[in-house]
Amino acid sequence: MIKLVGLVPLLPLIGFVIIGLFGKSLSKGIVGVIGCGSVLAAFAVSLGIFFELTGQAEKSVTIDLFSWITAGKLSIPFSFLIDPLSSLFLLIVTGIGFLIHVYSTGYMSHDEGFARFFAYLNLFIFFMLLLVLGSNYLIMFVGWEGVGLCSYLLIGFWFKNTAYNNAAKKAFIMNRIGDLGFLLGIILIFVTFGSIGYHDVFEQAKNMATGSPVLTSIALLLFVGAMGKSAQIPLFTWLPDAMAGPTPVSALIHAATMVTAGIYMVARSNILYTLSPVAMETVAIVGVCTALFAATIGLAQNDIKKVLAYSTVSQLGFMFLALGVGAYTGAVFHVMTHAFFKALLFLGAGSVIHAMSGEQDIRRMGGLKKHLPITHITFLLGTLAIVGCPPFSGFFSKDEILANAFENNKLLWFLGVLGAAMTTFYMFRLYFLTFKGDFRGTKEQHHHLHESPKSMTMPLVILAVLAVIGGLVGIPEALGGKHMLEGFLKPVFEDSSFRMVHSMSHENEYMLMGIAVLVMLGSLYYAYQVYVKNKTLPAEESEDLKPLHLLVYKKYWVDEFYENLITKPLNFFSDVLHKLFDNQIVDGFVNGIGRFITWLSGILRYAQTGNMGFYVFAMVIGIVLILFTRIF
Amino acid sequence: MNSAIQVIPLEWYILLSTVLFTIGVLGVLFRRNAIIIFMSIELMLNAVNLLLVAFSSFLSDSKGQVFVFFIMAVAAAEVAVGLAILMMVYRNTKSSDINVLNKLKW
Numbered sequence: 001m002i003k004l005v006g007l008v009p010l011l012p013l014i015g016f017v018i019i020g021l022f023g024k025s026l027s028k029g030i031v032g033v034i035g036c037g038s039v040l041a042a043f044a045v046s047l048g049i050f051f052e053l054t055g056q057a058e059k060s061v062t063i064d065l066f067s068w069i070t071a072g073k074l075s076i077p078f079s080f081l082i083d084p085l086s087s088l089f090l091l092i093v094t095g096i097g098f099l100i101h102v103y104s105t106g107y108m109s110h111d112e113g114f115a116r117f118f119a120y121l122n123l124f125i126f127f128m129l130l131l132v133l134g135s136n137y138l139i140m141f142v143g144w145e146g147v148g149l150c151s152y153l154l155i156g157f158w159f160k161n162t163a164y165n166n167a168a169k170k171a172f173i174m175n176r177i178g179d180l181g182f183l184l185g186i187i188l189i190f191v192t193f194g195s196i197g198y199h200d201v202f203e204q205a206k207n208m209a210t211g212s213p214v215l216t217s218i219a220l221l222l223f224v225g226a227m228g229k230s231a232q233i234p235l236f237t238w239l240p241d242a243m244a245g246p247t248p249v250s251a252l253i254h255a256a257t258m259v260t261a262g263i264y265m266v267a268r269s270n271i272l273y274t275l276s277p278v279a280m281e282t283v284a285i286v287g288v289c290t291a292l293f294a295a296t297i298g299l300a301q302n303d304i305k306k307v308l309a310y311s312t313v314s315q316l317g318f319m320f321l322a323l324g325v326g327a328y329t330g331a332v333f334h335v336m337t338h339a340f341f342k343a344l345l346f347l348g349a350g351s352v353i354h355a356m357s358g359e360q361d362i363r364r365m366g367g368l369k370k371h372l373p374i375t376h377i378t379f380l381l382g383t384l385a386i387v388g389c390p391p392f393s394g395f396f397s398k399d400e401i402l403a404n405a406f407e408n409n410k411l412l413w414f415l416g417v418l419g420a421a422m423t424t425f426y427m428f429r430l431y432f433l434t435f436k437g438d439f440r441g442t443k444e445q446h447h448h449l450h451e452s453p454k455s456m457t458m459p460l461v462i463l464a465v466l467a468v469i470g471g472l473v474g475i476p477e478a479l480g481g482k483h484m485l486e487g488f489l490k491p492v493f494e495d496s497s498f499r500m501v502h503s504m505s506h507e508n509e510y511m512l513m514g515i516a517v518l519v520m521l522g523s524l525y526y527a528y529q530v531y532v533k534n535k536t537l538p539a540e541e542s543e544d545l546k547p548l549h550l551l552v553y554k555k556y557w558v559d560e561f562y563e564n565l566i567t568k569p570l571n572f573f574s575d576v577l578h579k580l581f582d583n584q585i586v587d588g589f590v591n592g593i594g595r596f597i598t599w600l601s602g603i604l605r606y607a608q609t610g611n612m613g614f615y616v617f618a619m620v621i622g623i624v625l626i627l628f629t630r631i632f
Numbered sequence: 633m634n635s636a637i638q639v640i641p642l643e644w645y646i647l648l649s650t651v652l653f654t655i656g657v658l659g660v661l662f663r664r665n666a667i668i669i670f671m672s673i674e675l676m677l678n679a680v681n682l683l684l685v686a687f688s689s690f691l692s693d694s695k696g697q698v699f700v701f702f703i704m705a706v707a708a709a710e711v712a713v714g715l716a717i718l719m720m721v722y723r724n725t726k727s728s729d730i731n732v733l734n735k736l737k738w
Contacts, residue, residue, distance in 0.1 A: 605738045606738055608736075608737050608738050609734070609737050609738075610733075610734035610735060610736050610737030611731065611734055611737075612730045612731065612733060612734070613661065613662075613664070613730070613731065616660055616661060617661055620657060620660075620661065
């Protein structure tokens, strides 16, 4: 099966080409079958690859497809790398991708852009697979840019709405800032190691001294790329706005797969980070700050998708915290469980929005429990998973991250626990306000309430099952498990293993788990008191908020801050350049040349008299002059 | 082999053809009648032909004479086309004065 790896990205690409070219003349049924089928087939091949890889001793296989770029000393093959890390991501991308494709056939069934939507979605899967499969940084970069493009196209999917288009542009431009860092990182890698293939680079990097400045620079530049793609401070503001896209897009691209590309990249380059303590520290600090910062914003948002968006930013922060403390396995573990429960939560939110005829404000919801039984129960399971309630999947992955943070730095651990407590609060706030209590929407909406069709509830159920049991692949030894995931991923992180010391006693681990669960329960109880017992409702727009509440509700005015500090001066500067430099100097020069030529030819044209004798005379004079210059 | 051409020294040939050529050039420059201009052009061509034949003989190289035949053939073709143009000019303007053709100017 490993030999057939080329098929994995090829199938969605074929799906994209067929739907993209002929989508308008195909029926929605056929488009759905092609869209879902191509991803399902890719998933089947990925499954085959996964099992073949687990069954064989060789854990890192490079498949050369063709020679891509050859110029001077630079030679870049187009080849795929199959190892535990990429095969795991293959399964996540194609598996979750397939479920979300199926969900979309229901969610988008009334949309006139149905075929366009599936074409973009298939193209996204193609690029995402390229990103995780490539055996060098350039292929990863192509996939990286490709998913950015698809993200842009899908955020602005309903392009008739200006606000949505602006959100799409914002996402694209903020990602460009990060991509610049990534690109510089790749160039620096090439300059330093003379190659950009993972294998060559890591083999050479292994022998370099810890903390060498060039490694630190590379690691930090790559991390700038990861900041953009994975929405970390300071480049996180695009992700909440990206919720303008259709909900399946939010689930697939802006929660489960694309935004985890940054984690994949850092995990892939783990040796570069391990050898650079400064970069590691930066990653951990940025991660924990983002986790806390986004969680506080999530506490006060009233849009069901915005809450989930800030939750995603926060969870991504947790993953970077894990990377920063050297818990690469923990980060990948959390990517996996997060993909399950966050995709589930987004799809559940989509189901709610679908039932509420497009309403997204949780102040207008409530009491949906009896109207949407399947959505309710799956959403509850997803919520329990994300808050880290044992034995759901989030518990194991979050516990592993916090335990590693505790070993590294107590302060990081404390901030992580604080973030986790807030996660519990805002997630249950969301859950209680949406599903418990009385319905607060209009009569019309109440009349319209209905459970979503099978095509939407089936993916919910499957994802709920995964969100519940997904953690079982990583049960820590303290709880009598073997942590299969760690064993599986070991070959990838082997070179970095000297940094990962597991000196913690089981007692300590029990204590940390106990604290995490207690904090979670306390936070849950508080949310219950506030939103179920006292039936507090979030303030309406017109009400005055207390300063702290207002600060969080307004998202710390980060957008306004960027607007005034960066966008406006930049616009002013380009305006000056446009009016002064471009219009006056550049245009003046170009127009001046034109005017001079016109003036000169206006004089010279009188030489054309129409008198034949004059022409002949001029010709003879000319010949005589030429002869003279030739002879003398 | 001493041909009849070499009875006269080379300088005289050069002088004669220069004179003929100059007469041709001046004819083209100063005459207004198109047919006379045409004849002047032929005069220039034949001045060159004379020079070619003379040199060819004095240098015992037949290439010059071959070239002369080419020039004569081309000149014949040129005369055919040129006279046809002159015919059309005359029919349209009732004149063979080239200064009538001065419409194409600024």
